[in-house]
Amino acid sequence: MVPISCVICIRVFMLLIDLIKEATTFGSAACSEGNHEWLFEGGRGCPKGYEDCSQTVYRCTVCGEYDYGYAGGAAWDECFIKCTLEFNV
Numbered sequence: 001m002v003p004i005s006c007v008i009c010i011r012v013f014m015l016l017i018d019l020i021k022e023a024t025t026f027g028s029a030a031c032s033e034g035n036h037e038w039l040f041e042g043g044r045g046c047p048k049g050y051e052d053c054s055q056t057v058y059r060c061t062v063c064g065e066y067d068y069g070y071a072g073g074a075a076w077d078e079c080f081i082k083c084t085l086e087f088n089v
């Protein structure tokens with residue numbers, strides 16, 4: 001015989017699991033559409049090889065994916081604009 005308080009605990013726990021699942025699904029849905037929540041994490045050399053240009057490294061706070069500076073990504077846009085302005089390419 002399981003005490004009644006334990007049954008309530010399990011119910012609450014299950015509810016929390018459902019909420020976490022929903023939040024994760026929501027986050028990954030946005031991420032899969034390319035709407036990452038980028039957060040500044042560091043810097044790297046310019047992918048175009050310009051010595052005086054550095055590209056920001058972003059990491060998604062939702063799915064943990066890194067922005068490696070690929071075309072269309074947050075860092076690429078930033079670096080592309082900067083390179084275009086400063087190096088006239």
Ligand SMILES: [Zn+2]
Pocket residue numbers: 031035036037060061062063064065
């Ligand atoms: Zn993401």
Ligand SMILES: [Zn+2]
Pocket residue numbers: 046047048050053054055079080082083
């Ligand atoms: Zn650059």
